[in-house]
Amino acid sequence: MVLCPVIGKLLHKRVVLASASPRRQEILSNAGLRFEVVPSKFKEKLDKASFATPYGYAMETAKQKALEVANRMHQKDLRTPDVVIGADTIVTVGGLILEKPVDKQDAYRMLSRLSGREHSVFTGVAIVHCSSKEHQLDTRVSEFYEETKVKFSELSEELLWEYIHSGEPMDKAGGYGIQALGGMLVESVHGDFLNVVGFPLNHFCKQLVKLYYPPRPEDLRRRVKHNSIPAVDTFEDLSDVEGSGSEPAQRDTGSCDEKAQAGEAGQAAAEAECHRTQETLPPFPTRLLELIDGFMLSKALFTACKLKVFDLLKDEAPQKAADIASKVDTSVCGMERLLNICAAMGLLEKTEQGYSNTETANLYLASDGEYSLHGIIMHKNDLTWNLFTYLEFAIREGTHQHHRLLGKKVEDLFQDAYYQSPETRLRFMRAMHSMVKLTACQVATAFDLSRFSSACDVGGCTGALARELAREYPRMQVTVFDLPDIIELAAHFQPARPQAAQIHFAAGDFFRDPLPSAELYVLCRILHDWPDDKVHKLLSRVAESCKPGAGLLLVEMLLDEEKRVAQRALMQSLDMLVQTEGRERSPGEYQCLLELHGFHQVQVVHLGGVLDAILATKVAP
Numbered sequence: 001m002v003l004c005p006v007i008g009k010l011l012h013k014r015v016v017l018a019s020a021s022p023r024r025q026e027i028l029s030n031a032g033l034r035f036e037v038v039p040s041k042f043k044e045k046l047d048k049a050s051f052a053t054p055y056g057y058a059m060e061t062a063k064q065k066a067l068e069v070a071n072r073m074h075q076k077d078l079r080t081p082d083v084v085i086g087a088d089t090i091v092t093v094g095g096l097i098l099e100k101p102v103d104k105q106d107a108y109r110m111l112s113r114l115s116g117r118e119h120s121v122f123t124g125v126a127i128v129h130c131s132s133k134e135h136q137l138d139t140r141v142s143e144f145y146e147e148t149k150v151k152f153s154e155l156s157e158e159l160l161w162e163y164i165h166s167g168e169p170m171d172k173a174g175g176y177g178i179q180a181l182g183g184m185l186v187e188s189v190h191g192d193f194l195n196v197v198g199f200p201l202n203h204f205c206k207q208l209v210k211l212y213y214p215p216r217p218e219d220l221r222r223r224v225k226h227n228s229i230p231a232v233d234t235f236e237d238l239s240d241v242e243g244s245g246s247e248p249a250q251r252d253t254g255s256c257d258e259k260a261q262a263g264e265a266g267q268a269a270a271e272a273e274c275h276r277t278q279e280t281l282p283p284f285p286t287r288l289l290e291l292i293d294g295f296m297l298s299k300a301l302f303t304a305c306k307l308k309v310f311d312l313l314k315d316e317a318p319q320k321a322a323d324i325a326s327k328v329d330t331s332v333c334g335m336e337r338l339l340n341i342c343a344a345m346g347l348l349e350k351t352e353q354g355y356s357n358t359e360t361a362n363l364y365l366a367s368d369g370e371y372s373l374h375g376i377i378m379h380k381n382d383l384t385w386n387l388f389t390y391l392e393f394a395i396r397e398g399t400h401q402h403h404r405l406l407g408k409k410v411e412d413l414f415q416d417a418y419y420q421s422p423e424t425r426l427r428f429m430r431a432m433h434s435m436v437k438l439t440a441c442q443v444a445t446a447f448d449l450s451r452f453s454s455a456c457d458v459g460g461c462t463g464a465l466a467r468e469l470a471r472e473y474p475r476m477q478v479t480v481f482d483l484p485d486i487i488e489l490a491a492h493f494q495p496a497r498p499q500a501a502q503i504h505f506a507a508g509d510f511f512r513d514p515l516p517s518a519e520l521y522v523l524c525r526i527l528h529d530w531p532d533d534k535v536h537k538l539l540s541r542v543a544e545s546c547k548p549g550a551g552l553l554l555v556e557m558l559l560d561e562e563k564r565v566a567q568r569a570l571m572q573s574l575d576m577l578v579q580t581e582g583r584e585r586s587p588g589e590y591q592c593l594l595e596l597h598g599f600h601q602v603q604v605v606h607l608g609g610v611l612d613a614i615l616a617t618k619v620a621p
């Protein structure tokens with residue numbers, strides 16, 4: 001692996017990426033770099049006018065991001081990192097610098113500026129080497145930037161809004177993500193693609209080469225004579241040497257080149273060793289190790305949730321491990337380890353005063369927040385986790401595994417497995433509620449549904465989506481139709497006023513009872529539970545209830561057509577195998593299903609979260 005020698009220089013150092021950008025994390029870990037992530041708290045508010053060039057601004061911001069992290073880690077008496085990497089990506093068009101949009105209108109302004117034009121994407125990168133001398137932090141900064149030119153097609157207002165409503169633009173410079181839906185807006189790219197995504201990996205490696213392998217005077221002389229020394233602006237021909245100096249800008253001793261010079265007798269052996277070092281040093285399998293141990297991280301998160309650690313710390317001052325342990329009745333040594341890994345995962349903050357919740361934990365992990373994911377986490381902990389221990393059986397047999405878990409034959413999946421007691425039913429409802437709530441707002445606005453004055457959410461469970469539809473369309477009456485046992489418990493999740501007046505709950509079985517009449521039917525996370533024959537049965541029942549012009553809104557997580565890249569949906573399809581009789585599908589597969597049942601004008605919106613949306617219209621037979 002040609003990149004190894006240079007990335008290898010950082011493998012034994014404490015490297016910190018001072019960035020919250022998931023793209024940067026992915027690019028660097030895919031390159032085999034091992035690092036911790038400590039997002040920078042530096043406010044990106046430098047005076048742009050004081051910079052002669054846009055890239056000067058990006059490099060300075062990158063530097064300040066990295067220095068803020070280096071200083072914070074040093075001051076907090078954490079071990080001073082060896083290297084901190086900071087980056088800042090900006091988009092420039094017509095002399096303007098565009099950063100991340102502050103709201104949808106801002107995103108619209110940015111994207112309409114980019115429509116039909118070429119713009120530049122600059123990423124400034126700072127590599128800060130740190131050392132601590134007599135408790136003083138000493139830093140050496142190396143900076144560079146990369147420019148990529150991107151040209152957008154002419155984009156209609158409608159398309160721009162559709163893209164903005166996908167939610168994708170909001171955390172990205174210039175308001176688009178070339179690596180996802182935003183790629184569809186792009187006509188051409190000149191330069192490093194990864195630079196647009198947030199990190200110019202190629203230039204970064206070259207910079208490391210400059211830092212760690214500066215040319216020796218004799219190299220330069222020989223290069224002129226024989227042209228045989230790897231140029232410093234390429235990292236392809238470099239080899240690494242055991243025990244070589246790891247400080248940047250210091251010539252390593254005992255390099256392969258020197259060994260090859262050691263005399264004719266030793267030359268062949270030296271060359272063989274050079275070769276062997278390069279070929280036998282495989283890339284460090286960072287991603288693989290993450291996958292191997294990923295289940296432990298999930299379980300640590302589940303356990304902290306189950307023990308209500310995040311509830312205890314919600315909006316509270318930091319607490320010591322011993323206090324937390326005594327409040328939730330666990331061992332101190334166990335709790336301390338759990339808290340430490342939660343802090344390393346970015347779920348808790350650890351300071352000298354103790355542990356406190358991060359914003360993510362307050363928002364999503366405490367059980368009482370509006371957007372709490374506690375319900376789905378408990379479902380995964382108490383049910384999915386156990387079912388997945390039978391994954392091998394599920395793969396061999398091609399069926400769900402509830403019978404193994406329950407120790408009995410399952411006749412009716414939902415009644416026997418999910419709704420067997422009020423507790424399991426409520427746990428399931430909480431899980432569905434938290435997942436739907438997360439995306440319900442985007443689902444409700446994915447299409448203009450204002451032409452429908454009534455909707456029926458078939459299998460609408462707690463009414464989470466109904467509530468968003470009612471909020472978005474004040475003239476729409478929404479019926480939530482579900483089994484009597486579910487409707488009975490839906491009171492736990494009753495919509496807050498004023499939408500309550502628009503929402504009605506009706507009890508029934510969507511395979512047997514007449515469906516409430518409506519102009520728009522909604523099937524949210526329903527079809528993926530059932531085998532094909534039942535999917536057809538349900539769609540034909542919905543189709544029979546529809547007048548021409550009526551709509552069907554399908555809300556599911558969509559696979560890509562090749563079933564190759566949509567990792568979350570692919571994983572959920574595996575989950576559906578283990579716990580249901582259904583599967584996830586691609587937009588094309590849904591379109592075929594819908595057309596078979598007389599639904600046409602199929603529109604698809606990828607929402608980039610946990611659910612996507614498809615709208616189709618019933619046509620006269």
Ligand SMILES: Cc1cn([C@H]2C[C@H](O)[C@@H](COP(=O)(O)OP(=O)(O)OP(=O)(O)O)O2)c(=O)[nH]c1=O
Pocket residue numbers: 018019020021022023024039040044065087088089090091100121171172173174176177178179182196197198
């Ligand atoms: C143009 C473009 C930007 N981006 C992203 C890269 C960056 O994450 C983001 C630009 O914002 P930045 O401020 O550079 O980075 P960040 O806020 O995401 O993370 P941090 O400040 O902690 O380092 O936009 C894409 O993902 N795709 C694109 O096509």
